Amino acid sequence: MAPKDDASLNRKEQILDAAASLFAESGYYKTTTADVARAVGVTQPYVFHFFKSKESLYLAVLDRAYRRILHAFAAVDAPPKHLQETMGKAFVELLVDHRDEILLVMMSYTTSEAAVRDYTRREFETIFERVKARFEQAGLEDAEDKASSFIGHGLLIAMSETLNLPHICRWREKDPEKYGVSAKPAKPST
Template identity: 80%
Template sequence: MTSKDDASLSRKEQILDAAAALFAEKGYYKTTTAEVARSVGVTQPYVFHFFTSKESLYLAVLERAHLRILDAFTTVNAPPEQLAERMGKAFVELLLSHRDEILLVMMSYTTPEPAVRARTRQEFDIIYERVKLRFEQAGLPDAADKASVFIGHGLLIAMSETLDLPHLCRWRDKPSTKF
């Protein structure tokens, strides 16, 4: 890869970071690609060089967050009795390090655009299947139910963070979050 390719890839990541922050702050409809470009210090056509539309930019932000979640859940190593807790900690670490992206993916189904809703359904199904598989491979009984509860807890954390109502889910108050 050339230094020009590296710079281009870096700019693309900067655009994704800026878009995640703006989408999280203002929502899908109130965020413009011009604002994203301005926050990165590039022109709007440069944003369109990487993403053909605001929707494709939003989907790319969601995809990157989805991959982070899958990677976190896949790479956790723990004995079966600690697997859910360690995967939960991995999710919390993601929420702390990539808050905007993770909250966007957790709440993206509220965006009524058909492509966004379809992608969100697909990504959550993949996450559910990955979590269920990890629980099955660990030999945990009722892996499907445990996966549903695990994801439900993650959604509750995201909801409490999004609404700024920490009392809905007191995960920050507990030194060891149980999932």
């Protein structure tokens, strides 16, 4: 690949990173392509060089995040009895490493744009089918129910993170040092 191509791909990734941050912070409707351009230090027409509209930019951010999720779940190598837990840890690692993108994916169903909702529906269906297939291949009983609960738990994690209500879903407490959670003081004895 030519250096110019590398620079162009790098700039596109920078645009996606900035867009993910801005969409996560301000939402789809309040974020503009001009905001994204300003955050990256490029012109708005340069953003349109890669993405024909704000909606296509948003969908590209979601697509990159969905691919991350599918890859993370596919890469999990664990014995059947630890598969769900290990896949859950893979999701948490994604949330820690790519917080904005993963929260956008998990909350994208709230965007009322038809193309976004259709895309979100298809991708969640794909994730569900892949998770269910992994559970079936592992020989887990009730794979469909387990896949449904697994995805539901991911949505609960995303909601608790988005609303800053960590007590709704205490995933961080499972490894406080890693996720920067201070230990709770011991309750006084009575």
